[in-house]
Amino acid sequence: MRVRKQRRHRKAVRFYTACFGFRQPFRVLCDGTFxxxxVVNKIAPADKAISDILSAPVKLYTTRCVLNExxxxxxxxxxSLEATKNLVITRCDHxxxxKADSCILEIIGEKNPQHFFVATQDTDLRRKLLEIPGVPAIYxxxxxxxxxxxxxxxxxxxxxxxEGRLHMTELEHKMLKRRTTNILGTKESADSSDEQEDFGERNMESSVVTKLQAVKKEIGVKDKVQFKRKKAKGPNPLSCLKKKTYENAKPSSEKERKDGDGTVRSRSRKRRRSRKGKTSSDTGN
Incomplete structure (x- = not known):
């Protein structure tokens, strides 16, 4: 049961912090009945008991009207009067x-600008407070x-x-329409001025080009540098191989002779052997 109660309290505190901007430490406005x-149920200290249900530090407040009541x-x-005097007294002009309940309602107002939690035992006052947006009640x-x-x-x-924040109001719609018209007007004027500037720049560039061409013609300077065209050269002699000579193909001792019938005859040189050694041996025998 205690866990469920803590969950409900945390959910309610999260609702008020997210939707109405409540911030820690929470401010709690107490009346005399609370x-x-x-005091009767001996719940002390009061700030600790309230901070336990809100799961956050708190500051307790009251009014002069509550003290007088x-x-x-x-x-x-x-x-109860002595315990109430220990609380911080918030300002009221009464x-x-x-009465305490009317004083508290006047301090809360229509929107609870000071973000008060109101602690009271008065059921009628709690019912009135819950009809005001952004007013949590403690009892x-x-x-x-x-x-x-x-x-x-x-x-x-x-x-x-x-839902209202998702849609534009009439004032916001008028402001947006006015702003779009101003932006479109400035864009059109900027485009026209850019076109005029581009046209002027083009005219200046063309005049400069014509002047340069006239000056070059007078001087005799050509527009482009003409390079000599490279002709094809022979092979590099260092990279070429030398021709091979075959010695046995046509020996120098070979003689050619043509006969009457056109045939070529070759006469090979015969080697003569010396018989000196042979004759000397034969004579000895």
Whole structure:
């Protein structure tokens, strides 16, 4: 049961922080009935008990009208009056002459600009507060404290405000239309000026080119540098191989002679052997 209660409280706190901009430390505005319930049920310290249900640090506030109401109730609420004096007194212009519930409603206003959590035991006051967007209410039940869940009117207010932020208002539509017309007018004027500038630059470039051509003709300078065309040369002699000579193909001792019938005859040189050694051996025998 305690885990479920903590989940509900965290969900409600997340709703108010995300949709209405509540920030830590949370400010809690207490009336006399709530402080009296804390004193009777001995819930102390009060700031720690409230910070446990909100899961964040808190600051407790009250008003002069609440203090004066507790004074008028007499000795039965003397301890509650002493406990309320320890809270921070927020400013109200009533000087203690107004009822506590009407004083709190006037401080909250229509939009709760100071982002107060309101702690009260008054059921009528809680019902009125839940009809105002962005006003969370805290109450006590015996020795436990509870945070009211956001009402249907508060959830509907958040939904309608989100839908309104998605669409443009008439004023925003008029401003957007005016801005687009101004941008289109400036673009058209810029395009026309750019065209005129381009036309002038082209005329200047053409005049400069014609002047340069006339000067070159007078001087005799050609437009482009003419290079000599390279002719094909012979092969590199260093990279070429030498021709091979075959010695046995046509020996120098060979003689050619043509006969009457056109045939070529070759006479080979015969080697004569010396018989000197042979004759000397024969004579000896």
């Amino acid at each position: 402080v009296h319930n804390l 507790l004074r008028r109730l007499g000795d039965s609420h003397a301890h 000087e203690g002459r107004k 006590g039940l015996r020795n436990a404290l509870f945070l009211e869940q956001p009402s249907a009117s508060q959830r509907q207010f958040v939904k309608t405000s989100e």
